[in-house]
Amino acid sequence: MKKFILLFFCFIILVFLIPSFFSSSLLLSRAEEQNNVSSEEEVVTTQEPYDYKQYKTIKLLHKKSGEVEEIELDNYLLGVVSSEMPATFEQEALNAQSLVARTYTLYTIKNSKKHENADICDDSGCCQAWISKEDRLAKWDENLREENWNKIEKAVNTTKGKIITYNGEIIDSFFHSNSGGVTETPVGVWGGTNYPYLQSVETSGEENYSQYSSEVVLSKEEFKNKILEKHQDLNINFEEENCIEITEYTESNRVKTIRVGNINISGVEMRTLLGLRSTNFTFQFEGDNIKFNVIGYGHGVGMSQTGADSMAKQGSNYEEIIKHFYTGVEIVDM
Numbered sequence: 001m002k003k004f005i006l007l008f009f010c011f012i013i014l015v016f017l018i019p020s021f022f023s024s025s026l027l028l029s030r031a032e033e034q035n036n037v038s039s040e041e042e043v044v045t046t047q048e049p050y051d052y053k054q055y056k057t058i059k060l061l062h063k064k065s066g067e068v069e070e071i072e073l074d075n076y077l078l079g080v081v082s083s084e085m086p087a088t089f090e091q092e093a094l095n096a097q098s099l100v101a102r103t104y105t106l107y108t109i110k111n112s113k114k115h116e117n118a119d120i121c122d123d124s125g126c127c128q129a130w131i132s133k134e135d136r137l138a139k140w141d142e143n144l145r146e147e148n149w150n151k152i153e154k155a156v157n158t159t160k161g162k163i164i165t166y167n168g169e170i171i172d173s174f175f176h177s178n179s180g181g182v183t184e185t186p187v188g189v190w191g192g193t194n195y196p197y198l199q200s201v202e203t204s205g206e207e208n209y210s211q212y213s214s215e216v217v218l219s220k221e222e223f224k225n226k227i228l229e230k231h232q233d234l235n236i237n238f239e240e241e242n243c244i245e246i247t248e249y250t251e252s253n254r255v256k257t258i259r260v261g262n263i264n265i266s267g268v269e270m271r272t273l274l275g276l277r278s279t280n281f282t283f284q285f286e287g288d289n290i291k292f293n294v295i296g297y298g299h300g301v302g303m304s305q306t307g308a309d310s311m312a313k314q315g316s317n318y319e320e321i322i323k324h325f326y327t328g329v330e331i332v333d334m
């Protein structure tokens with residue numbers, strides 16, 4: 001009888017407990033699977049949108065020496081802001097410049113792979129201008145060094161951790177020296193497609209800066225030779241009326257196309273060939289010379305630096321300046 005009872009218990013164990021053990025372990029493994037799935041989903045969501053916080057330091061290429069320096073991001077930005085904008089500008093303009101510089105830096109790292117072993121370089125023609133603190137201080141009058149440097153530090157600290165976004169994406173924060181009163185769209189300069197946040201906007205007060213107007217005077221012969229450098233098939237007779245004629249303007253009233261004799265040249269190319277400060281120019285014949293009157297300085301896209309300073313003088317803060325030059329953007333913590 002005892003044997004029978006023992007066998008009965010064994011049977012009970014086999015029939016009920018063992019399957020329940022297996023099923024509970026099955027449940028457990030399903031739960032783990034669920035967890036794995038959701039943790040994978042979490043990984044995906046933390047990677048999109050882009051994780052800017054990873055940039056505690058950046059690799060800066062010194063173009064002349066070829067050396068790559070690992071430098072803390074905000075420390076790098078001190079060298080950019082103090083190189084790109086005069087420290088005599090208003091504090092809010094410097095704040096705007098530091099926000100533009102941080103945004104431009106992280107956009108460049110994310111979207112353009114110009115340099116193999118570095119994130120960005122110190123050449124303004126390639127990436128973004130940068131100067132060491134030592135070299136910067138040496139270029140300022142001794143009695144202005146502390147005050148100027150404090151303004152640069154304040155600009156970077158005020159905007160610490162902040163970037164400019166449009167629809168949640170970091171923007172390509174173009175900037176230039178002086179817009180001449182109205183900024184340009186990217187299409188007007190580089191063709192291609194426009195960016196929704198880079199519209200043509202007007203700014204008052206830009207005429208008060210030395211960057212606003214300039215002129216280039218060339219003899220007819222000098223002018224012809226400069227065009228011939230790129231267009232050997234040029235045929236021009238200066239005796240003919242309308243031998244040079246602006247035929248097309250961009251949305252912001254800059255020169256889009258100009259006809260020189262038998263050749264059509266874009267305003268952008270003409271600017272390069274003649275060394276004009278912008279594509280916003282007119283010209284007139286003066287005896288044997290041609291005089292080009294130029295308004296503004298730079299390509300005209302995005303934030304105008306003198307425009308930012310002018311707005312700051314009129315009481316705008318850096319957020320208002322940024323939102324004026326970049327349409328529909330947000331300023332967010334990265």
Ligand SMILES: [Zn+2]
Pocket residue numbers: 114115120121122123126127128
């Ligand atoms: Zn570069």
